Amino acid sequence: MNDLIELTNKLQAVVSSVGADNTLDLPLITVVGSQSSGKSSVLETLVQRDFLPRGSGIVTRRPLILQLVTLQQSDALEYGEFLHIKDKKFFDFSEIRQEIERETGRLAGGNKGISRMPIHLRIYSPKVLNLTLVDLPGLTKVPFSDQPNDIEKQIRNLVMDFISNPNSIILAVTPANSDLVNSDSLKIARQVDPEGKRTIGVLTKLDLMDAGTNALDILSGRSYPLKLGFIGVVNRSQQDILTNKPMANALEAENDFFNQHPAYRSVAARCGTQYLSKQLNTILLAHIKEKLPELRTKLGTLISQTQQELSQYGEPTRSTEPLHRGPLILRMLTKFSNDFVAAIDGTSAEMSTKELCGGARIYYIFNNVFGHALDAIPACSNLSNHDIRTAIRNSTGPRPSLFVPELAFDLLVRPQIKLLEAPSLRCVELVYEELMKVCHNSDTKELLRYPRLHQRLVDVVSELLRERLSPTSSYVESLISIERAYINTNHPDFLGAAGAMANLETESKKKKKTESKRKNRMSPTSFESKNGRSGSIDNGSINLENSDSVDSSSAPKDSFLNYFFGGAGKNERPALGSQEMMTKAQYAPPMSVNSMMESEMVKKLEQASLNNDGPIVPTDREELETHLIRTLITSYFNIVRKNIQDLVPKSVMHLLVNYSRESVQNRLVAALYKEENFDDLLQEDDTISTEREKCKAMLNVYKQAFEIIKNSL
Template sequence: MSTLNQQYEEKVRPCIDLIDSLRSLGVEKDLALPAIAVIGDQSSGKSSVLEALSGVALPRGSGIVTRCPLELKMKRMKEGEEWYGKISYQGIEEEIESPADVEEKCRKALGKIARSWLSISEELISLEICSAHVPDLTLIDLPSITRVAVKGQPENIGEQIKTLIRKYISRQKTTILVVVPCNVDIATTEALKMAQEVDLGGERTLGILTKPDLVDKGTEETVVAVVRNEVIPLKKGYMIVRCRGQEEIKKKVSFPEVIEKEKAFFKKHVYFQTLYDEGHATVTKLAEKLTHELSHHIETSLPRIEEQIEEKLEETQAELEKYGSEPPSDEAERRVFLIDKVTAFTQDAISLTTGEELKCGDKPNVFSTLRREFGKWNTHLDRSGEKFNKRIEKEVEKYEEKYRGRELPGFINYKTFEVMVKEQIRQLEEPAVINLKEIGDAVTKAFIQLAESSFTRFPELVKKAKAKIGDIMRKLLSTAQSMLRTQFKMELLVSSVDRTYSSSLSESKREKDEDKLKGKNIVRNMDNHATLQEIMLHIKSYYKIASQNLAYQIPLVIRYHILQESAIQLQREMLQVTQEEKDMYKLLCQDYDLDMKRTALQGQFKRLMEARTCLAEL
């Protein structure tokens, strides 16, 4: 490989090491990292390219290594330093003593990851190669694209492989390395088609042409045109390489010797010599280009990666806070934990009914519901009064004929007055009960919502709270309904303080006089005009008092029982739950899915914190 100057090495290596460290921490689960993914059709020469770059033999023949992603981390060492290798997978790390052992170690890793040699796995094998003859570069080798399933493979093996490849190449920070043999029509290769699907403008794609020694005579100029970016243009262009052939593999020709033979091949080739002169040929030039591409990509991405890590940390911490701390294992501490959880919930329940700030959970606005429902009740009273006033004119004469005794005209028949008032008040009773039930349902829903947000991870505690809320609300609704009906029975007594009634009657008379001035005539063509008009004044005056009583008393009864009493009783009964020895462990059993989510968030938070430390040390 060509020697990079020390200043360049000092700049490149830390950047690549940083991204490798972030990837090894698993940060790629949380945000996209700069990477180079290598894809190619079967028999494209992909493995040969990776071998040429790394200087080690990889599993061949059955294509075992391509059954899962392989992260190939190459680190350039100084001349004279010993070769070093390491393979990591499933939490296992093994040092590799010599380049000759790499292939066998990879086979062993695959045997543990993909138990069936014909299956595909998304688990990553990380292979680290440190040598004076490798570039500073990290590549992710993906399974070769296959079209036909071999014996024992699932019929959809091709689609499984494509799904895995798309997962990597769809990431916007991934450079796609498409390996294509020179002896096929590049436009027909599945690998290039997949790259074009996710990178329409070819911004992230680099083409590598292999097997130039197998090109049919007469097609060399086409290959040159492809490499010069004249056929299917890619922003990053193309490179052409000649790697070990089957003959050289059998003879175990060394990689340094292969590099020299490749150089000689391009220098002497009639058509491809120009590509060599232009810097588009050989594995050496490819390594330099890829190292520059990756290091530049990392440098330009780092500021945004830092921002994303901080953003993700903030989001993760906020999510974790919603889950709270785990219950202690110590019994005494566990009880204190339960008491604290229940106390916070019951205090929030009381705060909910008084309109104060809640300590935990999203705040359901109960008072907006109350205002809306009580507003509907007042509107109903007003509309009922308006309809009643209009109906009096038509019905008062009928009641006068039915109930008037020996009174002379001008005298008020109390029976007529009382019957009409009672009938109107009775019509208001059921709407009041409906209003009570609607508010009861809304408050019950708010309490349940509060319980679910307060006891997020504890389904048994939520279940217990819901049962208590249901029982309490049923009892209080029954009590409140009984009190409402009693209120209506009292209103049917048709009684009022003299001064209050006189004041209402005077107001009704003033309104009648104003109507006269405006040309309105409430009662027309009646012989007993004075009597009927007087009765209507009294009925309207009393209904005004009764409706005012109901407008005030009904909401008061509902608010007292459904809000105040329910919260107090809920507090009393939930605190009693904390004293029940046998239920304590059951109540604090955590929801499995939520517990798993919490564990995952803790892992994510730890990864991101370690990533922040890595960035700070760069």
């Protein structure tokens, strides 16, 4: 059974050396007590050696995992070993104290702060029983000297981390000359062990109690029930420590105190440091025995997990024969390229469930990011009515505008198409960035063993992607240039002049209908002029009606369109008039006085069209022309936007994504599969090598522990 404690000690040392203290909740004894409660004295008496630092305030500032190992030869030399100092034995226990102080200061600093990193000390002696104890910083309530303000919370959290281990025995040290109800060690122990099943109480300073008082009720278990009970001890006094009173004499004085004390004489056999040591050994052995089945099951699980982890590290590179290095590199090249392609295709077994990535992210870029960016661009963005009218006037040159010139439409629509270029190029960049992200994330634990190979893999694929970025962007730019190079007004989806006028007519009818309803509510007054023209007065405006006017329904359907866009000859241009009308005009009689007056009135109205500030107020015709051009631009822009939204993703997939995924493996093989580079590429990472060795050591200890436990059951 003592081998179980030794196994626990070895296991504790190994898991601590590899930084895996929390992987296995090992049975051990955790010593808890307030400052100046006598914790250090209890431990030194158990070891029968002075080896712990002493002083005011907090002395223990790092957890000390103390492993006591019994030497069978009674005359064997006592010595200590630290886990952080390999292959050195400390026969001088004052040097052990100095090393504890030095190692404490190294991590906890020169002030009174604490560190959670434990110090591992193993003491071999024929005077000790096999035990594993953890000495923790003393519980405090008030910061001392230059201690941090939250030192109480830090220490309490540290203590809780250790005593929360269900496999730990809590050694609660309490001075007998203080009120047991206010014992900090018993209070914190009760939080994790409310029934007192794994807490053993130690009463110190029994010799310092007031005269006429004793702690017999506590030692008998009548005042404070604990399953493991209370044990009283009498440590050396401060005077004994200063005068270096031998431990043997101190133990003899302790025995005399209990045997001669009238109150403790009856329980003297269950008191004292020697009894405490035996009890702790017995309790720890029983505790380990109780936990063996559970520990065995957990060890089996850990062995399986550790073997799997070790297999991921692979064999050391130095054991790989030169003959096998080529296939090894080729296999990793293939694995890297397959992972890259799988991430794009969405067939990767290690696909993220937290965010879109790879092919899914590219699809999102095409259909959401790029699509929304195009939809957010208005067809006539930054194009005011003044800009349109100016373009129309500039495109006619010195001649008056007889119809809306197509040149104005071309002039206005090309800059609008140019607006689609920026989001298209951004779409290319986003896909490129996602492919780069896939490239950098395409790694495995085996591949990480070889940082140089991994870096070269990433470099080669990154270079391939950079090469494809430029031609892809250039092609997308050319798509916009192609659309701007030829404005195809014969496109089947283009609204055209007829459609544009139909839209305007529909809008006009709706407007007139609304206006008519409004006028009908206002009761206009009708009248008839001297020349036979009738009309009405409506809100101060005069509306004239020509009795000789031609029914608009009898006019040619496209006469208005021809008016604006013209025909091949003058006869097809109502704005100029037919040849017959022009001939009649040559022989027409002189203008009447009324006609001259009407002409003069038109001039005055045109003059009045200038407002006070000077800008020209657009005429009805100009307003109509503006609306017509705007409608045509919107129609054509929507066609181009639809084309771009379809062609850009196709171009990116063909020139960037598919090209990269199809050529990545060939590029990797051509760049890296060269025998002269094998040694350099297969330089193993030192960290991986260290982790492999730790994993092997852990696996060996787990297997050894499993065999010992199996043979003990």
